[in-house]
Amino acid sequence: MNLKEKLDQDLKAAMKDKKEREVSVLRLLKHSISHKEKEKRYKIFTQKKGIEEEELEKESQLSDEEIVELIFSEIKKREEAILEFEKGRREDLVQKEREEIEVLKRYLPKQLTREEIESIAKEIIQKVGPNFGMVMKEIMQKVKGRAEGSLVAQIVKELISQQ
Numbered sequence: 001m002n003l004k005e006k007l008d009q010d011l012k013a014a015m016k017d018k019k020e021r022e023v024s025v026l027r028l029l030k031h032s033i034s035h036k037e038k039e040k041r042y043k044i045f046t047q048k049k050g051i052e053e054e055e056l057e058k059e060s061q062l063s064d065e066e067i068v069e070l071i072f073s074e075i076k077k078r079e080e081a082i083l084e085f086e087k088g089r090r091e092d093l094v095q096k097e098r099e100e101i102e103v104l105k106r107y108l109p110k111q112l113t114r115e116e117i118e119s120i121a122k123e124i125i126q127k128v129g130p131n132f133g134m135v136m137k138e139i140m141q142k143v144k145g146r147a148e149g150s151l152v153a154q155i156v157k158e159l160i161s162q163q
Contacts, residue, residue, distance in 0.1 A: 068145040
């Protein structure tokens with residue numbers, strides 16, 4: 001079962017169980033996925049003139065990796081909203097955003113620990129040298145979807161500064 005099918009299944013279950021917050025988050029996520037697929041479909045359609053409808057439909061479907069990127073994006077939006085709501089002392093909205101983040105995190109692959117990221121980063125630094133850009137390019141390819149970019153960047157900066 002791919003991630004999109006799991007989201008559909010979980011949405012139906014949340015609707016049956018009347019879990020309003022979960023239903024709301026999953027509907028919004030499904031809408032975001034649909035929007036991204038439409039963008040992808042349009043891009044493919046303009047690049048490949050005369051493409052068959054079936055092939056276009058198949059190629060425009062988001063992969064699990066693309067959906068994970070979208071989920072990270074949705075989590076980041078909510079984290080930014082939390083910062084703003086905290087400034088405005090709106091604890092009710094802060095709590096709502098945190099609950100939504102928890103729902104979204106269920107669909108992410110198991111995240112790497114700080115130690116695992118450090119180990120990968122040290123290996124790459126030895127390979128390419130203490131060049132932040134090169135290290136980030138390599139490490140993000142390896143940890144894609146399993147670690148947040150800001151955490152990875154922080155760890156890489158720390159390791160490079162220690163050298």
